[in-house]
Amino acid sequence: xxxxxxxxxxxxxxxxxxxxxxxxxxxxxxxxxxxxxxxxxxxxxxxxxxxxxxxxxxxxxxxxxxxxxxxxxxxxxxxxxxxxxxxxxxxxxxxxxxxxxxxxxxxxxxxxxxxxxxxxxxxxxxxxxxxxxxxxxxxxxxxxxxxxxxxxxxxxxxxxxxxxxxxxxxxxxxxxxxxxxxxxxxxxxxxxxxxxxxxxxxxxxxxxxxxxxxxxxxxxxxxxxxxxxxxxxxxxxxxxxxxxxxxxxxxxxxxxxxxxxxxxxxxxxxxxxxxxxxxxxxxxxxxxxxxxxxxxxxxxxxxxxxxxxxxxxxxxxxxxxxxxxxxxxxxxxxxxxxxxxxxxxxxxxxxxxxxxxxx
Ligand code: SF4
Ligand code: SF4
Numbered sequence: 001x002x003x004x005x006x007x008x009x010x011x012x013x014x015x016x017x018x019x020x021x022x023x024x025x026x027x028x029x030x031x032x033x034x035x036x037x038x039x040x041x042x043x044x045x046x047x048x049x050x051x052x053x054x055x056x057x058x059x060x061x062x063x064x065x066x067x068x069x070x071x072x073x074x075x076x077x078x079x080x081x082x083x084x085x086x087x088x089x090x091x092x093x094x095x096x097x098x099x100x101x102x103x104x105x106x107x108x109x110x111x112x113x114x115x116x117x118x119x120x121x122x123x124x125x126x127x128x129x130x131x132x133x134x135x136x137x138x139x140x141x142x143x144x145x146x147x148x149x150x151x152x153x154x155x156x157x158x159x160x161x162x163x164x165x166x167x168x169x170x171x172x173x174x175x176x177x178x179x180x181x182x183x184x185x186x187x188x189x190x191x192x193x194x195x196x197x198x199x200x201x202x203x204x205x206x207x208x209x210x211x212x213x214x215x216x217x218x219x220x221x222x223x224x225x226x227x228x229x230x231x232x233x234x235x236x237x238x239x240x241x242x243x244x245x246x247x248x249x250x251x252x253x254x255x256x257x258x259x260x261x262x263x264x265x266x267x268x269x270x271x272x273x274x275x276x277x278x279x280x281x282x283x284x285x286x287x288x289x290x291x292x293x294x295x296x297x298x299x300x301x302x303x304x305x306x307x308x309x310x311x312x313x314x315x316x317x318x319x320x321x322x323x324x325x326x327x328x329x330x331x332x333x334x335x336x337x338x339x340x341x342x343x344x345x346x347x348x349x350x351x352x353x354x355x356x357x358x359x
Pocket of ligand 1 (some may be wrong): 021023024064065066075
């Protein structure tokens with residue numbers, strides 16, 4: 001793996017094309033925080049000579065992938081950062097915040113430090129055990145911190161008569177561990193979840209969380225070799241339901257600006273699905289930078305729990321560039337953007353897509 005990454009590093013000819021699209025460089029103006037500096041620091045990490053700034057450089061990157069979109073040599077910068085993080089973890093570097101979150105995931109089954117027995121507080125009806133080969137996996141943020149995402153996702157799918165089950169003790173997908181570089185611990189969580197899914201006959205997972213989506217779809221097969229389930233983000237499911245006329249959406253006199261989450265847009269190409277859904281019911285505008293150059297909300301890949309102020313600066317830039325309230329399809333973006341708006345006194349509200357689809 002290190003050999004592949006070193007080859008990747010060699011592809012960089014320091015042309016500098018990626019510098020001005022990096023949100024961390026944009027908000028700090030520091031040369032130290034360019035993609036090139038990260039690549040150089042990562043190279044030293046792989047060669048065993050870890051410079052003092054390496055930890056910050058590897059962890060204040062939200063792995064948004066904007067640099068990769070413009071790189072003429074197609075250098076996989078986020079891959080380099082990802083592997084370098086794991087190397088740092090193996091060398092014993094680990095942030096207290098990441099340690100704490102990892103402990104919550106292992107001991108409480110969620111990444112937000114909440115009581116497992118309160119997991120289903122969002123559920124609009126009594127929980128009933130149900131068998132289905134489709135699992136609606138809500139994720140930690142929707143289950144605990146933005147319960148309306150869990151509730152409205154559940155309600156929309158029920159209304160469209162989609163057959164699915166939910167779990168009383170869903171647990172955590174483990175995306176946070178993988179993104180933090182704790183790949184070995186992530187593997188334990190992935191294995192436990194995958195074995196459970198197999199045991200209860202899960203063939204298809206639907207999730208409203210862009211983090212869970214990417215984790216189940218990409219990280220699980222990468223770490224475990226294979227998985228026996230298909231993974232869909234809820235926007236893919238709703239888009240198909242609407243197009244098949246199995247779900248009709250009410251028009252609303254509302255106007256929003258759509259924000260492409262990095263993990264759903266740039267990483268997975270889900271650009272048109274949410275837009276088609278939204279055009280059925282509200283007016284939507286675009287951010288100046290959208291789709292493959294969509295802006296970063298500043299919450300990704302564990303940056304928010306370590307560099308909160310920096311994360312909020314990135315979020316504020318996005319908020320200030322929107323002409324209206326924002327709508328998106330990632331709970332992390334929704335949470336971080338609303339948090340930053342409140343803290344920085346920016347008069348913008350951010351909604352998650354399914355919140356608009358129920359009456
Ligand atoms: S992934 Fe995003 S934050 Fe990280 S170096 Fe590239 S552009 Fe900058
Ligand atoms: S655009 Fe690509 S080749 Fe140019 S400096 Fe950035 S990573 Fe290196």
